[in-house]
Amino acid sequence: MGLRSHEQLVVCVGVMFLLTVCITAFFFLPSGGTDLYFREENSVHVRDIYVREELRRKEQDALRRKAEEANPIPIPKPEIGAADDTEGRRIFVKQMIKFAWDGYRKYAWGENELRPNSLSGHSSSIFGYGKTGATIIDAIDTLFIVGLKEEYKEAREWIAQFNFKESAKGDLSVFETNIRFTGGLLSAYALTGDKMFLEKAEDVATLLLPAFDTPSGIPYSLIDLQTGRAKTYSWASGKAILSEYGSIQLEFDYLSNLTGNPVFAQKADKIRDVLTEMEKPEGLYPIYLSMDNPPRWGQHLFSMGAMADSWYEYLLKQWISTGKRDKRTKREYEEAIFAMEKRMLFKSEQSNLWYFAKMNGNRVEHSFEHLACFSGGMVVLHAMNEENSTISDHYLTLGKEIGHTCHESYARSATGIGPESFQFTSSIEAKTERRQDSYYILRPEVVETWFYLWRATKDEKYRQWAWDHVQNLEKYAKGTAGYSGIRNVYDERPEQDDVQQSFLFAELFKYLFLIFSEDDVLPLDQWVFNTEAHPFRIRH
Numbered sequence: 001m002g003l004r005s006h007e008q009l010v011v012c013v014g015v016m017f018l019l020t021v022c023i024t025a026f027f028f029l030p031s032g033g034t035d036l037y038f039r040e041e042n043s044v045h046v047r048d049i050y051v052r053e054e055l056r057r058k059e060q061d062a063l064r065r066k067a068e069e070a071n072p073i074p075i076p077k078p079e080i081g082a083a084d085d086t087e088g089r090r091i092f093v094k095q096m097i098k099f100a101w102d103g104y105r106k107y108a109w110g111e112n113e114l115r116p117n118s119l120s121g122h123s124s125s126i127f128g129y130g131k132t133g134a135t136i137i138d139a140i141d142t143l144f145i146v147g148l149k150e151e152y153k154e155a156r157e158w159i160a161q162f163n164f165k166e167s168a169k170g171d172l173s174v175f176e177t178n179i180r181f182t183g184g185l186l187s188a189y190a191l192t193g194d195k196m197f198l199e200k201a202e203d204v205a206t207l208l209l210p211a212f213d214t215p216s217g218i219p220y221s222l223i224d225l226q227t228g229r230a231k232t233y234s235w236a237s238g239k240a241i242l243s244e245y246g247s248i249q250l251e252f253d254y255l256s257n258l259t260g261n262p263v264f265a266q267k268a269d270k271i272r273d274v275l276t277e278m279e280k281p282e283g284l285y286p287i288y289l290s291m292d293n294p295p296r297w298g299q300h301l302f303s304m305g306a307m308a309d310s311w312y313e314y315l316l317k318q319w320i321s322t323g324k325r326d327k328r329t330k331r332e333y334e335e336a337i338f339a340m341e342k343r344m345l346f347k348s349e350q351s352n353l354w355y356f357a358k359m360n361g362n363r364v365e366h367s368f369e370h371l372a373c374f375s376g377g378m379v380v381l382h383a384m385n386e387e388n389s390t391i392s393d394h395y396l397t398l399g400k401e402i403g404h405t406c407h408e409s410y411a412r413s414a415t416g417i418g419p420e421s422f423q424f425t426s427s428i429e430a431k432t433e434r435r436q437d438s439y440y441i442l443r444p445e446v447v448e449t450w451f452y453l454w455r456a457t458k459d460e461k462y463r464q465w466a467w468d469h470v471q472n473l474e475k476y477a478k479g480t481a482g483y484s485g486i487r488n489v490y491d492e493r494p495e496q497d498d499v500q501q502s503f504l505f506a507e508l509f510k511y512l513f514l515i516f517s518e519d520d521v522l523p524l525d526q527w528v529f530n531t532e533a534h535p536f537r538i539r540h
């Protein structure tokens with residue numbers, strides 16, 4: 001019995017061996033005579049095909065390897081609060097940037113933005129409906145600054161082959177295109193000296209020029225780059241918007257200076273001249289302006305936030321970026337802020353929180369927007385550049401108070417993150433009870449103000465507040481392959497909106513990285529940030 005089963009085993013193994021040999025031979029033998037024939041008759045041709053196939057396979061392997069290396073890199077989810085020194089915190093922010101970038105790269109490359117939970121592309125109406133890689137162009141200076149070299153190189157290659165005119169479809173926002181695309185490319189050039197970026201910046205700005213073809217020179221809000229047709233927003237009753245036409249000058253002046261092509265600076269100067277001529281009601285600038293020549297103000301709405309904000313910012317920064325030679329701009333900035341302090345600055349009753357209210361005619365609305373929190377950083381930057389110490393001290397104090405108010409709007413929510421807009425009433429301060437104002441979309445303005453305050457005062461609390469925000473982003477805004485906005489900051493388990501804004505890279509990540517860096521990384525006496533946080537060189 002034992003012997004027979006042994007024999008069976010031998011037979012079995014033998015049969016299996018033969019089978020294996022047959023199957024292997026079937027796969028490895030040449031598949032037909034034609035190959036052999038060609039190999040003799042036309043060996044060069046055949047070798048070419050083989051070499052090419054081999055190359056293609058190698059290329060595909062390399063690409064796959066690269067994608068595997070770069071993408072699902074399971075960046076170890078760092079312990080929240082693990083980093084307790086400045087360098088550790090800076091590295092932590094860099095890892096966040098890498099994680100968010102890898103997700104975009106893997107799931108939305110070339111699209112405007114990423115949906116970090118749906119793992120697909122996202123776009124918003126400001127970009128029209130083309131695929132114009134907004135995240136790549138908005139992020140590239142940040143990638144460079146934080147030293148993500150491979151990522152920077154890949155972004156650069158994409159931009160080098162990118163044709164904005166061919167890719168852009170539908171109506172684009174002139175303002176957003178200018179601050180993100182022109183601004184991002186100018187900044188990449190300023191940081192690297194790579195001429196390709198400057199050429200691309202000029203291409204983008206040139207495509208925007210038809211929007212300035214109006215009776216007064218005040219540009220339209222929207223433009224179709226294919227046709228050059230420009231228009232105002234349908235909801236703006238034919239009017240232009242202060243923050244939009246007022247935030248052109250930094251980019252256009254810088255571009256003219258770098259290229260020697262004066263047309264851009266001329267467009268920006270025209271807008272400034274028109275504004276200088278206008279009568280300002282009590283020194284204030286209303287949000288809406290007609291497109292006529294001469295133009296007329298629309299409804300008397302005044303704000304430090306949406307639709308006004310970066311106009312004030314650009315007055316100050318224009319003065320700084322020209323090496324403080326432009327005295328007219330300095331005077332107009334001071335007059336504007338002085339008028340707003342007089343009419344619109346309030347202090348809350350219970351906690352003495354300072355804020356700029358909004359005004360409609362003489363009616364005051366006691367609310368302050370997340371966007372308006374940038375004003376703390378703006379007045380601090382003024383203080384840092386002001387020779388008169390009385391004025392400088394005054395604005396440093398104002399900046400600290402606004403930085404504090406905006407921190408309160410964060411501290412008074414369940415997530416530690418502040419809402420889009422908050423109110424001051426007899427019952428609430430720096431909070432909102434309006435559901436529609438309770439969201440957070442990765443906006444940078446509060447961290448931006450803390451960054452300027454850190455540089456100006458070296459008070460550690462600003463770094464701590466920024467670190468708290470990092471931890472809250474990890475807790476509430478981190479999605480599957482990137483970071484997302486949240487729908488309600490007062491909800492302990494907030495729903496995510498599934499959008500990773502391009503300004504997360506351009507602004508929030510950059511300010512977070514810089515607040516944990518030394519002052520010689522983009523020193524403020526040599527660089528000025530546009531309103532999308534793209535740094536330009538000051539022209540001393």
Ligand SMILES: *[C@@H]1O[C@H](CO)[C@@H](O)[C@H](O)[C@H]1NC(C)=O
Binds near residue numbers: 260539
């Ligand atoms: C650019 O600005 C610098 C510094 O103000 C100036 O010297 C130079 O002439 C400007 N270049 C052009 C082309 O305007």
Ligand SMILES: *[C@@H]1O[C@H](CO)[C@@H](O)[C@H](O)[C@H]1NC(C)=O
Binds near residue numbers: 388391
């Ligand atoms: C500084 O500014 C204050 C307030 O505007 C003014 O009263 C004062 O004369 C100025 N000081 C100098 C030295 O210019």
